[in-house]
Amino acid sequence: MLSNTIVSALIRFKAVSSHLRVVIPLNINEIAKQTGLPYSTARKYLVLLEEAGYFRSSMVEGAREFPKEAPPLVARLSRLSNDGVPLKEAIERLKGGDLEEKNKLDEIDNQLKNLTNNLAGISQLLQVELSKLQNVPALPESVDQLSKLRQDILRLSERLDKAEISKGGGFWFHLKAAFGSIFKKN
16 A cells, blocks of 8 residues: 555656756756856856846755856856956957957948849839930841942942042042941952
């Protein structure tokens, strides 16, 4: 009877404990091992973080114990300190995020807005230029068309030459003199 009671109690305890999260507080030595920092440095960072209000420690059997959130905060504080950030500023960065990162993000956001505006302006200019191109008369599309156009000009030039010679010069006479190589017969 007693063994049945113990067994049922163990079963109930196992069922209840599987739903509960067991929080095991950490002491300074454990945090120093997890972060790879010397005991004195880990203790210093823990004290600073606790004073800043990141967590509360408790005294158990003469040893200070910290919550599980402490090691990642200590590690981040250590990285910032190693990067040359003063501890006071590093703690502030942990609170409100990295001010330098926020400034960079704001700068990138401004650059993105400027590029978007520039792109809109370029798009409008492109639209204007495309509409202008649509109004340009079509150019000859092939070499044959160019050759035919040249021959037409030569025939017209010859007829005008005959008319101009009788009159003693004129526009076509001077045009032919200026661009004679174009109008030469092959």
